[in-house]
Amino acid sequence: MFDMYMTRLHELTVVLYALSILLYFIDFLHDNRKANRFAFWLLAFVWILQTLFLFLYMLKTGRFPVLTIFEGLYFYAWVLITLSLAINRLLRVDFTVFFTNVLGFIIMAIHTFAPVQFDSQVMAQQLVSELLLIHITVAILSYGAFSISFVFSLLYLIQYDLLKRKKWGKRLQRIADLSKLEHMSYVLNVIGVPMLMIGVILGMQWAYIKVPDMHWYDAKILGSFIVLIVYGVYLYLRVSKGMFGKSLALWNIGSFLIVLINFFLFGRLSSFHLWYS
Structure with missing residues (x-):
């Protein structure tokens, strides 16, 4: 049951990430500060969720999550989001922020919906259907x-x-x-x-x-x-x-x-x- 709740939170994170990209795209075209602020805070919330997942995984496994390809993908996505937030807040390079987030979304989607990371075949098939x-x-x-x-x-x-x-x-x-x-x-x-x-x-x-x-x-x-x-x-x-x-x-x-x-x-x-x- 706990794994199912975690899966749902991962899916919610992907949806919020996608919405953040949409807002960053609007800002990218129009230099819309309001859209940029909303995108930033959405991405910040995604980062908080990802950091929480990372911390819980480290507690569960007792090690830093980089030893498998899927652990590495998740940490890579976390690094991209962290850098994106820093660039957005400190440098204001919107062109870089938008394309960094597109890359981060691709990595995160690959990690979230990859069925081989689940022990349960039923859960893996359900995730692929979703x-x-x-x-x-x-x-x-x-x-x-x-x-x-x-x-x-x-x-x-x-x-x-x-x-x-x-x-x-x-x-x-x-x-x-x-x-x-x-x-x-x-x-x-x-x-x-x-x-x-x-x-x-x-x-x-x-x-x-x-x-x-x-x-x-x-x-x-x-x-x-x-x-x-x-x-x-x-x-x-x-x-x-x-x-x-x-x-x-x-x-x-x-x-x-x-x-x-x-x-x-x-x-x-x-x-x-x-x-x-």
């Missing part, structure tokens, strides 16, 4: 954000066309103004990109455990990375190049079409997605 559930949930939430962002971009083009042709009327009044439509489309993509990145990390961890002959050039894996790239380009064009208007809306619509291709076509071609379909 990993799949979290992966699917996060991925679908990201797709939901991309879908609504697509709708806002579509409405932007409709509104843009109505204004250009001077078609005044109730239809024009019922659609929000162009700046609001563009802003909401952008905000949803800012949320969707880190969520998809987290979903891909967890999905690859699940596939590595459950599909022994999985290939890294699997259609679904490549498709997910393509989706991340095209939306990453969208954010780059919006933030670094200052692109606005119709061109950015068209890019967003094209990106969502790739999401649909990845979901419906690449999912059919994938070996490990057919594994649980």
Whole structure:
């Protein structure tokens, strides 16, 4: 029973870590001090939980936890979080903080959901199933954000066309103004990109455990990375190049079409997605 409670706390730690990464991503794009503070305190809470787990493990085993690969992974994740907190507080190098936390999250997810660290086969299988559930949930939430962002971009083009042709009327009044439509489309993509990145990390961890002959050039894996790239380009064009208007809306619509291709076509071609379909 105690091991089950500890497992649940580890899973909670991963969720809080993922939320911290999302907030750091927002701060990374916009220099948002409020998001940075929330991310910092969430990460600090994760560090407290990790330190507690580390201390309890040392009491249980009577030694420093670095003698096995899984002990080393956990200590490595703890070191990364510790350094990230120090960098955030002392140096204010946000670029480094964000990518350090992405690496730390990958290491922590590998450690948390690796079934070989559990003596009970039932608990190990349950944990792997929960990993799949979290992966699917996060991925679908990201797709939901991309879908609504697509709708806002579509409405932007409709509104843009109505204004250009001077078609005044109730239809024009019922659609929000162009700046609001563009802003909401952008905000949803800012949320969707880190969520998809987290979903891909967890999905690859699940596939590595459950599909022994999985290939890294699997259609679904490549498709997910393509989706991340095209939306990453969208954010780059919006933030670094200052692109606005119709061109950015068209890019967003094209990106969502790739999401649909990845979901419906690449999912059919994938070996490990057919594994649980």
